[in-house]
Amino acid sequence: MKKRSLAESAADRNRFWTLSQDLMLVCNFEGVITAVNPSGNRMLGWNDEEIIGRQISDFIHPNDFKITVAEVEKLNRGFTTWFQEPLPDKTG
Helix, strand or coil, X not given: CXXXXXXXXXXXXXXXXXHCCCCCEEECCCCEEEEECHHHHHHHCCXXXXXXXXXXXHHCCHHHHHHHHHHHHHHHCCCCCCCCCCCCCCCC
């Protein structure tokens, strides 16, 4: 089996990011949104300029905040996690 190049792996990742029908976003460890995929823009109604650079906490409902913080703390400790958070669209 031929090893895939870094460029091929990056192209696959970028294609997945672009074509996914799921909302995906990336935050740094301070909770600042650094990227949102096209489905995220479409589903939330926010464009990149409106969402990138903001705190994820700006979009988390107060009732969901505690569980989100717990999951992010797992990430900070090096654990893999998967969680789903309802985010408001631009209209609220």
